[in-house]
Amino acid sequence: MKVRERMALYGAETLSNRELLSVLLGGVNTNQVAQNVMDSLPHKNIYDLSELDVLDLNKIDGIGKRNAEILYAAVELGRRLHKERVKLHAPDFSTPRAVADYVMEDMRCLTQEEFRAALLTCKNQLITVKTLTKGTINASLAKSREVFKMALQYNAAAVILVHNHPSGDPAPSRDDINVTQKIFQAGQVMEIPVLDHIIIGDGTFTSLCELGYI
Known part of the structure; x- marks a missing residue:
């Protein structure tokens, strides 16, 4: 046959x-x-x-x-x-897994780091995911104002940060942790909370919130 x-x-x-x-x-x-x-x-x-x-x-x-x-x-x-x-079966971003599942296929094979912001409603429902910068973590997160400028533009109630590690290992570096905490603090001032920072590896992910860094 x-x-x-x-x-x-x-x-x-x-x-x-x-x-x-x-x-x-x-x-x-x-x-x-x-x-x-x-x-x-x-x-x-x-x-x-x-x-x-x-x-x-x-x-x-x-x-x-x-x-x-x-x-x-x-x-x-x-x-x-x-x-x-994923959209149909995970309509909100209430868990790190939901965020990771949504972006995994887009980001796991990228050859350079990309920094994205998931913009959410007050019920943690996704409004959109925007790519803000491409490059190293320092270059990506140096300008936190870009995150909140985008959040204000889309009237977002909260933000989840997402970036990938081309190495495939999602373990956070010291730079990852430091810049995340800076943006988290800026979010408190702006009253637009940064709920988490998800690092995408090759089929795996890390939540800086779950690790206790924010």
């Missing part, structure tokens, strides 16, 4: 990762090209696809420009579906 027929009869979940790739890929020798894709992944893990852009994918033997674009778009669609699922 052909792969597409098996998928139609028994569902996509019955297919291997290579078989799912072959369904997406057009042209001839799709099975071989799908295997080439799997072989090219750094850790032989399908998640590694999320770290590749179109140029990276286009280097895979036999894939071609159009298939590279299809795979890249499919990965992005999966990322967006994940975010929407």
